[in-house]
Amino acid sequence: MDFEFSLVGGKISGPSGILTLMDDLGRALASDPDMLMLGGGNPALVPEMVSLWRERIDVLLATGTMDKLLGQYDPPQGNLQVLASLAKLLKSRFGWNVRIENIAATSGGQTAFFYLFNLLAGKMKNGQHRKILLPLTPEYIGYAPLGLSEEHFVGCRPLISTPDPTQPHIFKYHLDLPAVEQTMQRHAIGALAISRPTNPSGNFLSDEETQQLVELAAAHHVPVIIDNAYGAPFPGVVFRDTVPVWNESIITTFSLSKLGLPGTRTAFVVAAPEIIRAITAMSAVTGLSHGTLGQQMVAGLIESGEILDLGPQILRPFYEKRSQFAVESLTAKLRQHGVNGKIHMSEGAFFLWLWLPDLPIPASELYERLKRRKVLVVPGEPFFFGLEEPWDHARQCLRLNFAQPANVLERAFEIIASEVAAIMKGA
Numbered sequence: 309m310d311f312e313f314s315l316v317g318g319k320i321s322g323p324s325g326i327l328t329l330m331d332d333l334g335r336a337l338a339s340d341p342d343m344l345m346l347g348g349g350n351p352a353l354v355p356e357m358v359s360l361w362r363e364r365i366d367v368l369l370a371t372g373t374m375d376k377l378l379g380q381y382d383p384p385q386g387n388l389q390v391l392a393s394l395a396k397l398l399k400s401r402f403g404w405n406v407r408i409e410n411i412a413a414t415s416g417g418q419t420a421f422f423y424l425f426n427l428l429a430g431k432m433k434n435g436q437h438r439k440i441l442l443p444l445t446p447e448y449i450g451y452a453p454l455g456l457s458e459e460h461f462v463g464c465r466p467l468i469s470t471p472d473p474t475q476p477h478i479f480k481y482h483l484d485l486p487a488v489e490q491t492m493q494r495h496a497i498g499a500l501a502i503s504r505p506t507n508p509s510g511n512f513l514s515d516e517e518t519q520q521l522v523e524l525a526a527a528h529h530v531p532v533i534i535d536n537a538y539g540a541p542f543p544g545v546v547f548r549d550t551v552p553v554w555n556e557s558i559i560t561t562f563s564l565s566k567l568g569l570p571g572t573r574t575a576f577v578v579a580a581p582e583i584i585r586a587i588t589a590m591s592a593v594t595g596l597s598h599g600t601l602g603q604q605m606v607a608g609l610i611e612s613g614e615i616l617d618l619g620p621q622i623l624r625p626f627y628e629k630r631s632q633f634a635v636e637s638l639t640a641k642l643r644q645h646g647v648n649g650k651i652h653m654s655e656g657a658f659f660l661w662l663w664l665p666d667l668p669i670p671a672s673e674l675y676e677r678l679k680r681r682k683v684l685v686v687p688g689e690p691f692f693f694g695l696e697e698p699w700d701h702a703r704q705c706l707r708l709n710f711a712q713p714a715n716v717l718e719r720a721f722e723i724i725a726s727e728v729a730a731i732m733k734g735a
């Protein structure tokens with residue numbers, strides 16, 4: 309039988325960077341033990357975190373909570389006790405003016421963005437077509453296919469600097485605020501969205517840059533969505549000091565995935581009550597309720613406030629060490645093979661963002677060549693969605709997950725550098 313899909317069905321089930329990424333990752337993990345996995349966004353199995361989750365499961369079993377959480381649905385807003393504890397924690401530790409009406413659970417951050425992007429952008433009642441503005445592109449590949457309308461996103465190029473002249477191989481993106489302002493004037497915008505730290509580049513928009521964006525958005529009466537998938541206050545994979553801020557013009561998301569629980573598919577959205585009511589309704593319609601396990605696994609940690617210590621005490625040191633090792637190792641391999649490569653300053657998250665300004669082939673082709681040599685990376689192109697003009701830079705970048713053990717990174721970097729060197733020589 310030939311199935312015919314609707315326009316919306318066709319759009320959401322069609323090809324996308326995130327589908328290829330998750331598919332390649334899953335297949336390689338399942339079928340090819342020799343593949344060097346620098347592809348998706350899996351967190352490392354951090355030993356302290358693994359023990360913590362085992363302990364939490366023991367407690368859930370011993371107290372009988374496990375039976376209840378497996379055997380009943382939570383309300384679509386989430387577990388009300390967990391949401392109340394989270395509100396209390398955010399208020400007492402950061403002074404955020406939040407109550408239970410300001411928080412909803414979702415089935416992972418990805419689902420939260422599907423709801424938010426389609427709630428705030430697309431065709432409006434007055435016929436206006438609103439877009440989600442990405443102030444600093446490249447941005448998270450997973451956002452790209454989420455908009456149900458055509459041209460759901462518009463993105464701005466960043467400014468590029470070399471922060472330390474003694475390290476010419478390290479570059480950094482910065483917010484181009486005038487470009488963002490101009491884009492807001494040219495398009496009807498429903499919300500601004502940033503991942504902070506940014507997947508793929510590891511850029512961390514400073515508190516000052518973030519404040520500038522919040523003020524600009526407020527002046528246009530639209531919210532700023534801050535995606536804390538890796539950010540503060542949890543999971544806290546941020547290599548900079550920062551003060552987490554929130555007010556009703558900010559929509560903030562937290563996920564348990566990068567704490568080490570991606571399998572539980574759990575995230576929280578903190579926003580104005582009107583947004584939370586809408587998210588709750590969308591959750592009920594699309595999934596009735598959410599997984600109960602993730603919320604219960606962190607319930608005690610939220611209640612005691614310990615969830616805020618995991619980043620500073622365990623995750624930041626772990627990933628910062630990996631990041632430093634990865635930068636040193638990749639720099640050495642590139643030099644050894646005479647490759648002109650620049651690495652984005654690593655300020656958080658799990659990725660090195662490699663820029664190869666002289667690469668004569670598209671990054672997507674380099675990705676295929678590397679896959680044949682058993683190194684899985686993510687090519688840069690799909691992270692540049694929403695830009696209004698083509699940009700050569702978009703085909704010169706690779707994202708490399710550094711959560712893997714040192715020996716895997718070293719072998720993979722050797723192959724990447726030697727392959728690029730061979731391409732430069734015309735091989």
Ligand SMILES: Cc1ncc(COP(=O)(O)O)c(C=O)c1O
Nearest residue numbers: 349416417418503507537563565
């Ligand atoms: C920046 C960013 N946002 C959101 C997500 C979605 O994560 P999850 O749905 O597991 O919470 C990811 C996953 O890697 C991410 O990197």
